[in-house]
Amino acid sequence: MPAPPPLRLPKLRFPLDTPRLRLRLPRPGDAATIARWFRDRGVTRPIGIWSDYTLEDAEEFVRRARTRFRRGEGLQLVVILRGDGRLIGGVGLTELNPLKLEAHIGYWIGREHWAHGYAREAASAVLDLAFRRVRLHRAHTGVFPFNPRSAAVLRRLGFVEEGRERRSYRIGARWVDSIRFGLLADEFRPYAPDRARRKG
Numbered sequence: 001m002p003a004p005p006p007l008r009l010p011k012l013r014f015p016l017d018t019p020r021l022r023l024r025l026p027r028p029g030d031a032a033t034i035a036r037w038f039r040d041r042g043v044t045r046p047i048g049i050w051s052d053y054t055l056e057d058a059e060e061f062v063r064r065a066r067t068r069f070r071r072g073e074g075l076q077l078v079v080i081l082r083g084d085g086r087l088i089g090g091v092g093l094t095e096l097n098p099l100k101l102e103a104h105i106g107y108w109i110g111r112e113h114w115a116h117g118y119a120r121e122a123a124s125a126v127l128d129l130a131f132r133r134v135r136l137h138r139a140h141t142g143v144f145p146f147n148p149r150s151a152a153v154l155r156r157l158g159f160v161e162e163g164r165e166r167r168s169y170r171i172g173a174r175w176v177d178s179i180r181f182g183l184l185a186d187e188f189r190p191y192a193p194d195r196a197r198r199k200g
Helices: 028-037 041-047 055-070 118-132 148-157 193-199
Strands: 021-024 075-081 087-097 102-109 138-143 160-171 174-184
Touching (some): 028 055, 041 102, 055 075, 075 118, 087 118, 118 138
Parallel strands (some): 102 138
Antiparallel strands (some): 021 075
């Protein structure tokens, strides 16, 4: 049986605006800000970056993100506050699977902007694009047990806990579990600003 053709993103136009955020492709000038946020272990540890993150790492991330988008192989965006133009995070859609019509979603927000619903707002915009424009059937991701905030974000978007990979990631000398979450297209609960305010 021949292999299916690669799952590639359709032609997409950015920026993508939400009520409070602007999502766009990273630019070379963003590297210094990304590197500054990623010097905070509170930001990098929950997304699986254990080593020191340098400006060169950020510059390579920007180049790779733009190349993958140009080839239709993935989507990695920076999260900008529409009010003042500050870069506060990132969100991405990677690991496109043509057999399962699924992809992995990831996101991060700088520490001083936690607890404002920005992660959910950004992830919701990318999931909406994934299900409506890319026509994905499913999205998935993983959360470490020490990151309950991210698990709460996922559950509010409709994700369901599907299992646990035991001791699947190594942090220094310690192995930790990864909790797996999945979301089907018809389970998606988009971010709604009024609902977000009621829930805090």
